[in-house]
Structure formats: C-alpha cells, structure tokens
Amino acid sequence: MTHPETSKTPGKVLVVGGGMGGIRTALDLAESGRDVVLIDRSASIGGLMTQLDRTFPTNNCDLCTLSPHLSEAGRALHIDLRTLTEVTAVSGGAGSFQVTLTTAPRHIDLDRCTACGDCLRAHPECVTFTPGLDHRAPTCMRYPRSIPQAYSIDLARCSDLEDLVACCPLGAIRPQEDPVVVQETFGAVVLSPGADVYDPTPIATLGYSLFPDVVTSLEYERILSASGPTGGKLQRPSDGSAPKKVAWLQCVGSRARRSEHGHSYCSSACCMFAIKEAIVTKERFGAQIETTIFNMDIRTSGKGYEAYYQRAKDESGIRFVRCRTQNLTASADGALALRYLPEDQDAFLTENFDMVVLSTGFVVGPRLRELADIFGVDTNDHGFARTDSFHPVSTSRDGVFVAGLFEGPKDIPETMVQGSAAACMATGLVPAAAPRPSDEDLPPERDVTGEPLRVGVFVCECGENIGGVLDVQSLVDHAGRLTDVVLSENVGYGCSAESMEHIRATIAREGLNRVLIGGCSPRTHLARFQDLLRRAGINRYLVDIANLRDQDAWVHRTSPELATAKGRDLLSMGVAAARQARPLADHTLPMSQQVLVVGGGVAGMSAALALAERGLRVHLVEREARLGGEALKLRRTLEGEDVRAGVKVLVEATEAQDLIQVHTSAIIVDHSGLPGKLKTGMQVGPQLFYRQIEHGATVLATGAMANRPSLYLLGQHEAVSTQHDMESLLEEEPTQVLGWSKVVMIQCVGSRTPENPDCSRICCQSAVKNALRILRINPQARIWVLYRDLRTLGMQENAYAQARQQGVMFVRYDPGSPPQVEADGEALRVVFHDPILGDDIGLRADRVLLSTGMVPDEEAAEELARIFRLPRTQEGYLLEDHRKLRPVDLPTMGYYVAGTAASPKSIKESIAQAQAAASRVQTLLARGAINLGAAVARVDSSRCAACLVCVRACPYDVPFINADGASQIDPALCHGCGVCAAECPAKAISLQQFDDEQILAKLEGLFERRTA
Amino acid sequence: MIDLEQAEVIPDMWREVFESEDIRFCFNCGSCISVCPASNADPPLLIRRLARMVLLGLEDELLDEDTPWSCVSCSKCEEVCPMGVRPFELGLAIRRWQVRNDETRIPPSLVELYKEGYTQPVSRALETRAAVGLGELPTIDKDPELLKAYQKMLMATDVVSNNDYMFKG
Structure with a gap:
C-alpha cells in the first residue's frame, strides 16, 4: 500500500455543507470506510435542491430522487451528521486540521x-x-x-x-x-457549502420589491412544489388567481459589468431551470398557459440539454424571445406589461403577463466569504474558491477540497461529480477506519423453517398522526384475531429508540417468526425494521409494513370511521403477506481488487493515478502507441494554463507509478464475468498478443473525437480550418497569424444539428480563447465570431467580455440562413446576416475557423459498448445510470465513466469526473464482497418454455437461454425490477421478496372477510 | 448588403466617436431599446444598432443616420444597461461626431423645430392623448403669430440662416 504518509491512526474527514454535493462526498467517504463528520448550518440536510419542485431534464420530483440519498446519509454508520453547526476556527494543516465547530x-x-x-x-x-x-x-x-x-x-x-x-x-x-462548541481533528476537509441566490431588489426596473407577482425562480419553484406555500397549486401571490401568461426574464443579476446589475459571470444553470419551470407549468397546470422566456442566449450545453431545449420549443410550445427587456410596468388590469423588441424583428411589442419570474443566479455572500477566510483558501474576484484545470477540486490550501457551487456556478450533475472527486482527494489523506464492530454483535440468525407461524403485530399510534384519526385499539384487537397472530399491541411511536428495543425484546421473548408493523411508509422505514429483526435474531426479510399513516390516516383525515375500516383491511393484507414471507439470503460475491481503466487520455490517466495513489492496482489500456489522447493536440486552456506541460506531468506520473500497468497499442476484444469478478481480454502490440486480466471494477475513459464535417469548404480550401487546428498553429507559426487582417469564426459547425443534436460545450470558449490568442499575436486583426447562442458558462463569461473589449465582433446567425463561405483566391468571401444592423455583411476573410466540437468515436465506442454491454445515448456517448444524481456510474454496477466518453467537456471537467470515478470504484471495492440484495428474479426451469419473452423484456439484457433450454437469470446481474416476472406467460419467473404468492395472499387477506 | 471591402470603413472609428471603450462591451441585449421612449419614433431610435455601426466603423451609414437626434435625453438606457456602455452618452457623442464630420449637416430635429415648434414626432402621441381624453397638445404652431416670431428668432442663428433653403417652403 502506498498511502501518502499521514498520521498512522485513521482520521476523519470534515464535510462542510449538507447539500447534494456534500451528501455525495459524505456517502462516498463512508462507503469507502472513512469516518465523516457532515455539518450543515440549517436544521436539516439537503440544501438548495430540496426546495426545487422538479429537476431537469427528467422533470422528476426532486424529493423522490433525493430522499433515498438522504436516508442513506442518515443511516450510514460512518457519518456523524451535525445540523445547525458551523465552523468557527481552523488551525493545523493537511493530515491534521484542528477545527472548532459550533452547534446552535x-x-x-x-x-x-x-x-x-x-x-x-x-x-x-x-x-x-x-x-x-x-x-x-x-x-x-x-x-x-x-x-x-x-x-x-x-x-x-x-x-x-x-x-x-x-x-x-x-x-x-x-x-x-x-450552543455547543467542540474542537476536533480532521485529516482533510471538503467544502461544499453551496452558494447564495442573487437578490434582485437592487435592480429597480424589474419591480421585484414593487409587484407581488414578480417572483424569483426559486420562489416560483416553491409555488410549484407540493410541499410549498400553495400546496402545489399555481397561484399568483397578489390575488391567488391562476396565471394564464407567465414570463421568465433570464440573466437577472448575471452577465453584467455594472455592479448595480449584479455580477459579471454566467450562473450556468438558469437557462435550464427556466425551461424546466415553463415545461412543468404547462404539463401540470394546462397547456393553454402561455410561457415566454426572454433571453440573450440559451445556454443548454449539458448532456442531453439541447434536445430538452428543442423539445420545449417544438413540442411544449414554449416561446423564446431574444431580448433582455427591462421595461416592466403594471397595467391597469393588474397584469404586468413587458415591452420588448425581438432581435430578429423590427417592431416593438407590448404584452401583458400575469406573472414574471426573474431567473436569478448564484452569488457568494458574506457568510461564504467568511468561511473562505476561516479556512484561508484563495478565492477569485467573485468569492468562489480558486481551483485549476489539472486540480479541479483542490483549493489553494493543502488538504482542503471543494465541491459544488462554492467552486463556481454549476448544475446538479457537475456538483455530484465534484462531490465524488472531493471524496477521492480526501481519501488520500485519511486511511480507511477499522471495520465497525456492530456486525459482530449480531446474534446468530434463527432458522425459522418448519416452525409453526407466530405472527406479531405492532401498531404505531405516532401521536396524532395515526392515533388522531384511526381507532388504534380497535385495529390492535382486529389484528389479534387474524390467523396465526399470537400477539398484537399498540407500541406508540414504533420507530422511537424505546419502542424499537421493546419490539426487539418481544420478538425474542415470544419466539415470533413473522412481524407486521402497522406504521408509516416502508420507503422510509422498512430498512430500519429489517435491521431490527436481524438484531432480534431472525431473518431480516420476515417483516412487512402496513402503511397506516401515509396511505390512510394522512389522506382520510376527515373520515375517521372509514379510515379505521381501511386500516383493518391494510392490517389483514399485511398479516396475509407476512405469513407468506420467507427468509431470504442476500447474494454476495467476493471481489477482485484490481481496476481496469480503458483509455489513456487525460481522464484515464487521472483516474488510474487517483486509484493507484490510494493503493489499488490498475491496468490502463490505451489503443494508441502513447498515452495522452486528444489533449496532446491542445496547448492552452481559456485561463491560459499550459496543457502540454500538464499532460506531460500526468504521463510521467502514470509511467512512474508502480501500481499502474500500462498497456499501449492494446485493443479490448472480450469481456466476461460478474461485477467484482470480471475478466477482460485484449490484443496487445503489433503481434496482437492475447492477454487477459482480472478486475473488480471498470472505468471507461475512452474519449471522443474532434469533429471534422465537410462544411464551409473544410478540407477543400487551405484558409479554412478548425479551432482544434489552431492550437499548435498559434504557438508555432505566429508569423502566419501576423498576415491575417480579417478572421471569421463560425460556431456550431456540425453540432446542434439533426445528425449531432447536442451542443459540444467547449467550442464557444475555444473560439473566445483563440480570438484572444490571435489578437495577442496580431492586435490589428479584425475578428468576427458568428454564433447561434454564445455559451460561455460561469467565469468563461468574463473572457467573452474581454474578447468584446478587445474588438472581437460577435454576430448571431440563424441556422435557417447560415453564413455563406466561398473561395476568393487565397482568401475567402464570407457573407452573413447581422440581425442588429438588419442587413447582410460581406467581407474578405484571410482565415475561416470552424468550431466543430466533438463527436463520439463511433467505431471504437460502438465496439466497446457491445463488448462491455453498456447502453449509449442517441448520439453515441455512454449513458449513465441517472443523468442528474449518478453522472459517473453506468447502469451496470461496477462500471464508471470519465471524461468525454460521457459527453463533450473541458479538461477540468474530465479530470474531476476521473477523480469521481476513482472514488466510486473505491466505494465498490471497499465492500470486499458484493451484496446483491435479495430481490432478484428466479426461474423455475421446469415451467420455462424458452419463449424468450423475458429475454426481450429485460431492460438490462440479463436473461438468456442456457444449454438446458431454459431461461437463466444471473442474480449478480439482476436489478430486481420484476419486468420479467410480470411478463412470463408460464409464471416460471418469480421475484424474490415480491413473489406472486405474497401478493395474492395480500389480496386474499383483503377479500376473505368480505366473501365470508 | 454592406460590403466591408467596398464601403467606407474605419476600423477604429469607435475611438473617434466615443471617448471610452465602454461601447465595446455591448452584447446587444436589448435593455436600452426596451426602455427607450424614442424607440417609439418613426423611424425608431435603436441605440444598440448605432453602437454596432460605430463598432463596425461604417462611416457613411452612420453619417446618414438621423435617429440619434430623436433622443429625448431621459437617460433610462444609461440606467438599465448592464454592460455600462453608457448608451445615452453614446447618442450625444454620435450627434457631435456627425456635426464634426459634416459641416452641412442639419439635424432633422432642427427642421422640425423650425416648422412645428417641437423636435419630436408626435403623431402617435396625438391619438393616445385623444384616446385617454387629454386635450390637444399645446404646441407653438397653434398660434401662427407666435410661430412666426419664433422662426424669425431661429433664422437669426448661423446654422439656420446659412441653410435657409432647408427651412423655407
């Protein structure tokens, strides 16, 4: 093991801020065996996301996707959660920080x-x-x-x-x-305190403090949210009426040079959340509601976001108007009037809206500036923690890492990536803690097979929640009369520590072998009661919950008698199901502790190094003869960093690292096994020698390719090249640049088209970067950037302003009438329409540079996806498990993605994702063995007719027909979704824990009394 | 079409017109024109379009523009411009530049002033006034005697008397 030399005793990691990023960090650390103290200044964790109604691009309710993560955080053994807690002082350094924590x-x-x-x-x-x-x-x-x-x-x-x-x-x-003040020692610190939301009061013209129906986007989320002030009804704050026309004003407080109008950078997430709010408004409250988004550029450059934008326009009927109007007045009938001139039109319009939503972005407020001061980390002009491209989550202070909004404006997937990346960095300073003794304290599990059924029913009163509506005593009496029930009682608050202990003791004393809890939702509480059963010495799958609270008392508060009758039915069904419950074993598999990293570019090398530095053996497979990938062709980042030097450091470190075995000129040819125990075969070198390696986890960092579509005379005229080609030319042939008097750059060439629908994300910043580089060499050059939407996210917006300041002309073009480029001797004749001027412009350009972006390496990606059985997006990039919350994990356990193999991204974003992938690998391999759960499909081969229905229905391609001619389902690969069990015409497949007998027994439990 | 190879183009014209590089920060957001009362004029004053002409260095086109003279100096554009372009100052600077570069230039508003007694086109406003029950606009042309005296006064200035052909008839 080559852990960096730190304290010999396992330390702890402090995670400051319990929003999405901090929760991800804490979970990753806990799963890889590190002790974590997670603090948040509010009374509960969850951060900003818990205030949102739904998230893009899936339009799911956040609470449903977030809750399991939060309960995970609440449950994890290694996490010490402290709310209402802030850091008040810090001393010491990496490996040993002394931190003072104050809890209100x-x-x-x-x-x-x-x-x-x-x-x-x-x-x-x-x-x-x-x-x-x-x-x-x-x-x-x-x-x-x-x-x-x-x-x-x-x-x-x-x-x-x-x-x-x-x-x-x-x-x-x-x-x-x-208040409680304590001082504790931590090996590493992760700052994930989020950011504040811009307060639009100072922009008087927008009437935020004047008109109640002018709200911020976050307030609008609260209005849409089922847990918000209107209970999820869309109502105008002024009079409670339902709005028929809603307008969003983008960039409120963002993209401004004057401080009266906010800050200079782009807040990066507002375009997407405005579109989401508009779509949700129409979907939930009526398609007839008119929604209009006033904007300067729509910046949908995340994975799949462009398609979301196009759908919003074409299918949902959301109107997009290019005008940052600030003419907002109250009209006579209580509406809000906006006057505006769309960029591509010549007549002003005045239009009434019932509500105006201000898309306010993120700022670093005084509280966070103070936090940065306490930790002594460098911040940029806007207060965000400073990082660099090759160290995307490392602050200026050794041992202090950063994730999420505090590092710069970003959306949730990027925050999740940084959360895992920060966890990875922290694990380098804090070795894993000794395994918790709690597992060993458990009593031996009693074998209940053959025992006569002894069902115990415990009914919660839960204060007024259940007891205030249902007649709990009559429910207890009813359950006591049901078949095989030997004990039925009221336990008050069943989940309180006192009652849990009482139930445990009762199970043991009475020799119960099935348990029914009449309480709340199994979604939040089943795992707790399962653990309780195991502690009581019986199998954890012998418990069921009748949901008397959420599905009965809460929803039928006004009719207590009917609710009590329904409660009796729920208990009857629950007892019937509990009687059918069988002890189940969780499937486990031992794991290989080696990791396969496919792709030797910046992402692959970063992932391999992060893993090896944490003691894991890595096989790094690269199809080319040398390491480096596409980044070898890059020279400078937008921020001016030397890419070649950075890549050189990575290559040298990778080659020097003992735990990394590099296989260059290697092509992967086969792959088999189960997650945790995989075998991958490859052909290496000119002789194509075959080699096979065994590994527990796989990181796909296979990259993407520079696009070169045959457009605008690319490849036909010497003066037409791509932005990519400029990288080395600008460094090596400056004299050529001195001869250019006019340069035209064309954006979105081969991106945002029907063939390649997504935005390539990096081209706008490349164009700005190269324009500034050209001007540095040749200040006399006149440069035009012809764009569709200028997408310089976050701090890149400052470089866009700098380019304008230096005279670069930015002119929007409509994809319906793109610029015309014709050969004109050695130069080019370019004609384009200028919507601001309302006229066409023609000029003779010495150079035309095309921003061609990236495309997946179709050949390699298709082959690898087939070999590894991984799904891809329509564009051909690897498809992650959950776009929002699990952007590094691929749908099959044990496979992770890093870099441009997932979608176009910058070097910084690629390295962050590589470190995140390393963290995810650590969390998996730390288990030593895989627990596959008990809910897996099982085939009764005697009933199987090999009809292939399950093979076709399975969303994960798990079932296959084996040599005996029957369907076989590998429990290690099964996700337990139950689709095959539902589809099987011969009923040969059953889903353990949810089998037919149990569900039918529930129905019989419901109806037997009625038919009797 | 404006052919930059044929047209009179002065790459650094923005320096001649405006004393600061604030103008180069313009990103055509439309804030200024959304609040501009003179954007109601015919033709409308579109200050961001003028900024674009200045930045492109379109000398002839900018000299021909009469719209800068429609500005009513309310300064709203100045207040709302997120980029600090100072559009109001820019409009005044364009007027000064036009006059500096074309000695024969008679601002259209001066002709309006001579003929009607006011500088802004008010035809649209007249309808609105009537619609909301306001009386007739109390302008100087309602009193022919007063208008005549006013015109005599204007004729005494050099700029009007040297170009009297534009004001008579």
Whole structure:
C-alpha cells in the first residue's frame, strides 16, 4: 500500500455543507470506510435542491430522487451528521486540521423526536413545517422527508414556553439548550457549502420589491412544489388567481459589468431551470398557459440539454424571445406589461403577463466569504474558491477540497461529480477506519423453517398522526384475531429508540417468526425494521409494513370511521403477506481488487493515478502507441494554463507509478464475468498478443473525437480550418497569424444539428480563447465570431467580455440562413446576416475557423459498448445510470465513466469526473464482497418454455437461454425490477421478496372477510 | 448588403466617436431599446444598432443616420444597461461626431423645430392623448403669430440662416 504518509491512526474527514454535493462526498467517504463528520448550518440536510419542485431534464420530483440519498446519509454508520453547526476556527494543516465547530441549539432532543407534529399544531408560530415563499424565513423541518426527521424550535418566536414544552408527548423539547462548541481533528476537509441566490431588489426596473407577482425562480419553484406555500397549486401571490401568461426574464443579476446589475459571470444553470419551470407549468397546470422566456442566449450545453431545449420549443410550445427587456410596468388590469423588441424583428411589442419570474443566479455572500477566510483558501474576484484545470477540486490550501457551487456556478450533475472527486482527494489523506464492530454483535440468525407461524403485530399510534384519526385499539384487537397472530399491541411511536428495543425484546421473548408493523411508509422505514429483526435474531426479510399513516390516516383525515375500516383491511393484507414471507439470503460475491481503466487520455490517466495513489492496482489500456489522447493536440486552456506541460506531468506520473500497468497499442476484444469478478481480454502490440486480466471494477475513459464535417469548404480550401487546428498553429507559426487582417469564426459547425443534436460545450470558449490568442499575436486583426447562442458558462463569461473589449465582433446567425463561405483566391468571401444592423455583411476573410466540437468515436465506442454491454445515448456517448444524481456510474454496477466518453467537456471537467470515478470504484471495492440484495428474479426451469419473452423484456439484457433450454437469470446481474416476472406467460419467473404468492395472499387477506 | 471591402470603413472609428471603450462591451441585449421612449419614433431610435455601426466603423451609414437626434435625453438606457456602455452618452457623442464630420449637416430635429415648434414626432402621441381624453397638445404652431416670431428668432442663428433653403417652403 502506498498511502501518502499521514498520521498512522485513521482520521476523519470534515464535510462542510449538507447539500447534494456534500451528501455525495459524505456517502462516498463512508462507503469507502472513512469516518465523516457532515455539518450543515440549517436544521436539516439537503440544501438548495430540496426546495426545487422538479429537476431537469427528467422533470422528476426532486424529493423522490433525493430522499433515498438522504436516508442513506442518515443511516450510514460512518457519518456523524451535525445540523445547525458551523465552523468557527481552523488551525493545523493537511493530515491534521484542528477545527472548532459550533452547534446552535435545536431545542429538540433528536433521540426522542419522532416528527409527530404535535408541537407544530400547538405552536405554529415557532415551529413551522412548510417553508413559506420566502426561502430565508426560519423554517424548521424544511421538507416532508427531511433528515434528521425532527423539528427545531425558534425560541425567540415562542409565545408560551411552558405550554410548548408540555405539548410534546415524548418530552423532547429542551428550552434550556446552549450552543455547543467542540474542537476536533480532521485529516482533510471538503467544502461544499453551496452558494447564495442573487437578490434582485437592487435592480429597480424589474419591480421585484414593487409587484407581488414578480417572483424569483426559486420562489416560483416553491409555488410549484407540493410541499410549498400553495400546496402545489399555481397561484399568483397578489390575488391567488391562476396565471394564464407567465414570463421568465433570464440573466437577472448575471452577465453584467455594472455592479448595480449584479455580477459579471454566467450562473450556468438558469437557462435550464427556466425551461424546466415553463415545461412543468404547462404539463401540470394546462397547456393553454402561455410561457415566454426572454433571453440573450440559451445556454443548454449539458448532456442531453439541447434536445430538452428543442423539445420545449417544438413540442411544449414554449416561446423564446431574444431580448433582455427591462421595461416592466403594471397595467391597469393588474397584469404586468413587458415591452420588448425581438432581435430578429423590427417592431416593438407590448404584452401583458400575469406573472414574471426573474431567473436569478448564484452569488457568494458574506457568510461564504467568511468561511473562505476561516479556512484561508484563495478565492477569485467573485468569492468562489480558486481551483485549476489539472486540480479541479483542490483549493489553494493543502488538504482542503471543494465541491459544488462554492467552486463556481454549476448544475446538479457537475456538483455530484465534484462531490465524488472531493471524496477521492480526501481519501488520500485519511486511511480507511477499522471495520465497525456492530456486525459482530449480531446474534446468530434463527432458522425459522418448519416452525409453526407466530405472527406479531405492532401498531404505531405516532401521536396524532395515526392515533388522531384511526381507532388504534380497535385495529390492535382486529389484528389479534387474524390467523396465526399470537400477539398484537399498540407500541406508540414504533420507530422511537424505546419502542424499537421493546419490539426487539418481544420478538425474542415470544419466539415470533413473522412481524407486521402497522406504521408509516416502508420507503422510509422498512430498512430500519429489517435491521431490527436481524438484531432480534431472525431473518431480516420476515417483516412487512402496513402503511397506516401515509396511505390512510394522512389522506382520510376527515373520515375517521372509514379510515379505521381501511386500516383493518391494510392490517389483514399485511398479516396475509407476512405469513407468506420467507427468509431470504442476500447474494454476495467476493471481489477482485484490481481496476481496469480503458483509455489513456487525460481522464484515464487521472483516474488510474487517483486509484493507484490510494493503493489499488490498475491496468490502463490505451489503443494508441502513447498515452495522452486528444489533449496532446491542445496547448492552452481559456485561463491560459499550459496543457502540454500538464499532460506531460500526468504521463510521467502514470509511467512512474508502480501500481499502474500500462498497456499501449492494446485493443479490448472480450469481456466476461460478474461485477467484482470480471475478466477482460485484449490484443496487445503489433503481434496482437492475447492477454487477459482480472478486475473488480471498470472505468471507461475512452474519449471522443474532434469533429471534422465537410462544411464551409473544410478540407477543400487551405484558409479554412478548425479551432482544434489552431492550437499548435498559434504557438508555432505566429508569423502566419501576423498576415491575417480579417478572421471569421463560425460556431456550431456540425453540432446542434439533426445528425449531432447536442451542443459540444467547449467550442464557444475555444473560439473566445483563440480570438484572444490571435489578437495577442496580431492586435490589428479584425475578428468576427458568428454564433447561434454564445455559451460561455460561469467565469468563461468574463473572457467573452474581454474578447468584446478587445474588438472581437460577435454576430448571431440563424441556422435557417447560415453564413455563406466561398473561395476568393487565397482568401475567402464570407457573407452573413447581422440581425442588429438588419442587413447582410460581406467581407474578405484571410482565415475561416470552424468550431466543430466533438463527436463520439463511433467505431471504437460502438465496439466497446457491445463488448462491455453498456447502453449509449442517441448520439453515441455512454449513458449513465441517472443523468442528474449518478453522472459517473453506468447502469451496470461496477462500471464508471470519465471524461468525454460521457459527453463533450473541458479538461477540468474530465479530470474531476476521473477523480469521481476513482472514488466510486473505491466505494465498490471497499465492500470486499458484493451484496446483491435479495430481490432478484428466479426461474423455475421446469415451467420455462424458452419463449424468450423475458429475454426481450429485460431492460438490462440479463436473461438468456442456457444449454438446458431454459431461461437463466444471473442474480449478480439482476436489478430486481420484476419486468420479467410480470411478463412470463408460464409464471416460471418469480421475484424474490415480491413473489406472486405474497401478493395474492395480500389480496386474499383483503377479500376473505368480505366473501365470508 | 454592406460590403466591408467596398464601403467606407474605419476600423477604429469607435475611438473617434466615443471617448471610452465602454461601447465595446455591448452584447446587444436589448435593455436600452426596451426602455427607450424614442424607440417609439418613426423611424425608431435603436441605440444598440448605432453602437454596432460605430463598432463596425461604417462611416457613411452612420453619417446618414438621423435617429440619434430623436433622443429625448431621459437617460433610462444609461440606467438599465448592464454592460455600462453608457448608451445615452453614446447618442450625444454620435450627434457631435456627425456635426464634426459634416459641416452641412442639419439635424432633422432642427427642421422640425423650425416648422412645428417641437423636435419630436408626435403623431402617435396625438391619438393616445385623444384616446385617454387629454386635450390637444399645446404646441407653438397653434398660434401662427407666435410661430412666426419664433422662426424669425431661429433664422437669426448661423446654422439656420446659412441653410435657409432647408427651412423655407
């Protein structure tokens, strides 16, 4: 093991900020065996994302995608979660930081609070559950599934302290609490505190403080959200009416040179969230609602985002108007009037809207500036933590890493990537902790097969939640009369520590072998009760939950008698299902601790190095004869960094690293095995020698290719070249550049087209970069950039402003009438339409540079995807498991993607994703063995007719027909989705844990009383 | 079509017109024209279009432009411009540049002033006034005697008397 020399005792990692990025970091660290203290200054973790209604591009509800992550964070053994906590002082250095943490009082005992809500009902003034429109208001339980699942009290707002304390049935309210200050030592720190949202009040013309129906995008999210102030109804703040016309104004507070208008950079995420809000508005509240997005450029350059934008335009009927209008007035009928001139038209329009949404972006406020000061990390002019292209998550202070918005404006997938990357960097300083003893404390598991059924039913009252609506005693009596039930009782708050212990002891004492909990949702609580059963000495799959709270008491609050009747039915069904429950074994497999990294470019080398430096053996396979990939052709980043020097450092480090075995001129030819135990064969060198390696995880860093479409005389005229070609020419042949008096750059050549729908993401910054480089050599050159939407995200926007300042002309073109380029001797004649001038412009250019972007390497990518059985997007890039929340994991466990193999991205983004992939690999291999869960499909081969229905239906291509002519499903590959079980016409397939007998038993449990 | 190889193009014209590089930051966002009252004029004053002409160095086209003279000096554009281009100052600078570069140039608003007694085209405003019940616009041309005296006064200035052919008839 070659861990960098740090303290011999395992340390801890401090993660500051429990938003999406911080949760990802903490989970990755915990899964790779590191102890983590995760702090957040609010009362619950989740950050900004929990306030959103839905996320792009899937338009899913965030709470559903986020909750499992949050409960994971709440459950993980290695994570010490401390809310209401801030860092107040730091000393020491990498490997040993002394950090002072100050925790504000919650005034609620977390061990006792069950989030029953009694205090909220008695004292809504100081305990609020639903966040108001104003996201800055002191909210306590910010969203319905918050972690920790507990309220907090704002004592200053409390009118009757004595009564508040008395109203809690569990005595959890603690008015006397004081702030707690502790000093602890951490090996590494990850800063993921997020950012603040721009407050548009200073831009008086936009009327934010004047008109109630002018709201920020975050407030609009709250209005759309089911957990928001309107309960998910679209209502105007002024009069509660449903708006018929809604306008979004983009770039409010962003892309401004004057501080009165905000900050100079682009906030990067606002275009997508405005489009999402407009789509959701139409989808949920009626397609007839008119939605208009006023913008300067639409910046949808993430993976799949361009298609989302086009769908919004063509299918959802969202109108996009190019004008940053600031003419907003109130019209007589209470509407808001906007006056504007679309860029491509010549007549002004004045139009009334019922609501105006200001797309406000991200800023670093005083609180975060103070945090940066406390840690002594360098920040840029705007307060964001400074990083560089080759160290994308490392701050200026050794041992302090950064993820998410605090590193610069970005959206959720990039935040998730940085969260994992920061975890990877932190693991270099903090060795894994010793395994937790808790596993060994478990009593032996009793074999219940053959025992007569002994069902125990435990019904939760959950304060008013269930007990206030249902007649719990009658439910307990009813359950007690059901077949095989030997014990039925009311356990009050079933999930409180006290009741859990009572249930555990009862199971052991009474020799119960099936358990039914009448309580809340299995989604949040099943795992807790499964763990409880295991602690009680019986198999974890012998428990079921009847959802009396979420699906009964909460939804039928107004008809308690009918609700109690339904409760009886739910318990009957639950007991029937519990009687059918069988002990199941989780499938496990030992793992190989070697890693295969495919692709020896910047991403592949970065991933290999990160893994090897953390003690894992890596096979790095590159099809070319040398390492370096596409980056070998690059010279400078937009920020001016020397790419060649950076790549050289990577190549030398990779070749010097003992734990990395580099296979160049190697082509992968076969691949088999199960995740954790894989075998990959390749042919190496000119003689094509065959070699096979065994590995536990696979990182795909196979890159993409520079695009070279035959457009605008590329390849036919010497003066036409790509931006890519400029990289070396600008460094090596400056005299050629001195001869250019006019240069025209054309953007989106071969990108954002029907053949290659996505935006190539890097071309706008390349054009700006090369324009500035040309001007540095030849300040007299006149440069035109012909673009569709200028997409300089984040701080790149400053370079766009710099290019304009130096005289580069930016002219928009319409893809319907693209620029015309014709040969004119050694030069080129270029004609294009200037919408601002309202006229065509013709000129003689000495050089035409095409921004051609990237395309997947079709041949190699198709072959590799086939060999590794990995799905690809329509464009041909590898498709990740979840675009938003799992941007590094591929759909099959144990496969990860890094760099441009996933989508076009910069060097910085590629390296971040490579480090993230290394982190994900560590989390997998740290398990030692794979637990595949128990919910897998099983085939009864005696009933199988080999009809191939399962083979066709499986979304993961797992079933196949084996030598005996029957379907075979590998439990290690099965995702447990149940599609095959549902489709099998012979009922030969059953899904363990959810088999037909159990579901039918539930139905019988429901109907037997009625038919009897 | 404007052929930059044929037209009179002065690459650094923006320096001649405007004293600062603020103009080069313009990214055509449309803020200025969205709030500009003179964008209601006919033809409209489109300050970002003028900025583009200055930046391209289109000398002839810019000299021919009458719209800078429609500006009513409200300075709203100055307030809303996120890029600090200072469009209002730019409009005034263009007027000065036009006069510097064309001694015979008579601003159209001066002719309006002579003939009607006011500088801004008001035909659209008249309808709006009537629609909301406001009385007739109290302009000087309602009193022929006063207008005559006013014109006599203007004729006493050099710029009008030297070009009197433009004002008579």
